[in-house]
Amino acid sequence: MCRWLAYSGSPVSLNDLLYKPENSLVVQGKHAQLGAETTNGDGFGIGWYGSLPIPGMYHSIQPVWHDRNLHELSVQAKAGLVFAHIRAAIGSPVQETNCHPFxxxxxxxxxxxxxxxxxxxxxxxxxxxxxxxxxxIEGSTDSEIFFYLALTFGLEEDPPSAVARAVGFIEHIGRQHDVEQPVQMTVATTDGSTTWAFRYSSDQRSRSLFRSTDISTLRHQYPDNPVLHELCDDARLVVSEPLGSLRGAWHEVPESTCVVIHQGSAQLCPFSPTAPQVLVG
Structure with missing residues (x-):
């Protein structure tokens, strides 16, 4: 499968997110610990919000550990909301239009x-x-079609409901075609202000997903850890797997859950698919 992270909070260097952690996304490119595959080398993508209304994106079909331009970019760039994704393709071509985020x-x-x-x-x-x-729609992945179904079902108005309707529709269509397990997902989406992350699968055995502990709590537990003093209190991460081994720093997101991150707060809500009122067979 793939590995990803979603950061929100005060602006941080992309280098601090992508390269410096003990189990950084670059490390996970070769040595993922909790993924379906150890190696995620079929391209990557970064999305971030700066001064313009539309987020910036950088995609490459290079393995994430091999892209010199990413390292140059990450050393210079800072952002307060960042999406990063490394890809392990399972059928669709290795091409830039198939790299996340969309x-x-x-x-x-x-x-x-x-x-x-x-x-x-x-x-x-x-x-x-x-x-x-x-x-x-530019690429050929199931993930991009999933995104546009969520948009069709109202992502820009009510993200949890739209994703629930999209998943319900996908499961309905899948079962019409005798697909036993139509959906396996951890998904993150954002409008640049709020981030929504979802963990769900049709067989209730979803891929791993974790959220970070409140930074002020960690500072109290580890007063001598310099890394924690570099992060602001509003820093929040949702990740495919923990970026480090600091005890108490990560909480596993429960099965069938939506995590909502907004202005430094994290809220967990139950998630379940909803069949749309109008179904296309």
Whole structure:
């Protein structure tokens, strides 16, 4: 599968997020500990919010540990909201348009997992995408179609409900095609202000997902740790796997849960799919 991280808080160096942690995303590119595959070398992507209304993106088909331009960029760039994703392709080509995160206006989206038997259900899923959104689809991944289904079902108005409807629709179509496990997902999406992260799968055995502990709590537990004093109190991370081994720094996100990160606070809500009222067969 893939590995990803979503950071929000005061602006930090991308280098601090991507390279410096003990189990950084660059390290996970070769040595993922909790992923379905150890190596995630089929390209990567970074999305971040700066001074412009639309987030910046950098995609590459290079393995994340091999891209010199990423290192140069990360040393210089800072941002207060960052999405980063490393890819392990499971069928779709290794090309830049298939690298996450995907973007629509101010929105970013990234996914670890798969839509079961995607080629069998692809036509039915694509036909459900709003015609006004369809021309924006550039790649060939199930993850991008998932994003545009969520947009079709109202992501920009109510993200948890839209993702629930998209998942419900995908499961409905999958079961029409005798797909036993239509959805495997950890998903993150953001509008640049709030981040929503989801952990769900049709068989209730979802890929790993963790959220960071409150930084002020960690400072109290580890007063002599200099790294913790470099982070602001509002720093929050949601990650595929912990970036370090500091005890108490990470909480596993429960199965079938949505995590909402906004202005330094983290809220957990139950998540379950909802079949849309109008179904396309």
């Amino acid at each position: 973007r629509h206006g101010r929105w970013l989206w990234m996914h670890n997992g798969y839509l079961g038997d995607f080629l069998r259900v692809k036509r039915s899923l694509v036909l459900a995408v709003d015609p006004s959104l369809y021309p924006e």
